[in-house]
Amino acid sequence: MSAYVVDPHHVVYLVRAAGAWEVCVPWRRQLWDLRVWSAQEAMARVLWATNVASVCYRYSLRPDAPDLPGARYVRPRDLDLDWDWSRFDPVQVLKSVACYAYQSCELPHWELTLAAAFCRRLEAAAIPRLHGWEERVWGAPWPEVELSGNIRREP
Structure with a gap:
């Protein structure tokens, strides 16, 4: 597995999407309300620091190492x-989160x-916004063929 430091605009994109979609992240005894600019600022910094820490951990490097993979x-x-x-x-938001x-x-x-926790909340906010979400069955659709081979019609 490899890792790199994402571009700074990547983390800003994620927090701006969270703000636009009114995402709140409960964390320990605090609620991060990402509609609020100061919460977006703080969350972007948390995301950036976590990504850098992950890459440093993976490659046993310091954050200021010249060979740290990815963005400066x-x-x-x-x-x-x-x-x-x-x-x-x-x-795009789901792909950026992934x-x-x-x-x-x-x-x-x-x-x-x-x-x-932020990533999980943003994914949960993106899913119901997917094209076709509202038109799909809540639960599971009826099977098209029974195990006996008979074609089944919806009730």
Whole structure:
């Protein structure tokens, strides 16, 4: 498995999508309301720091190592948050979350991190926004063929 530091705009994209979709992340005894700009700023820094820590852990490197794979390292407090998007495609958001999580999961405690909790919440917010979601059956669709081979029609 390989890992790299994602581009800074990648984490900003994720928190902007979370803000646009009114995502809240309960974490320990705190609620991260990502509609709030200051929560977006803080979460972007958490995501960035977690990704960098994961890559450093994977390759036994320091954050300022010149051979750290991926984007140039910046301190979390110096992360440029001045990016914006006019809309968020749920498929792209899901793919961006998957990429971020893949690059950040090298930490042994990844599943217990705020970044992982954020990813789960953003995925949950994206799924009902997928094209065709509302038209699909809640539950399971009726089978088209019974095990006996008879064609089955919906009741």
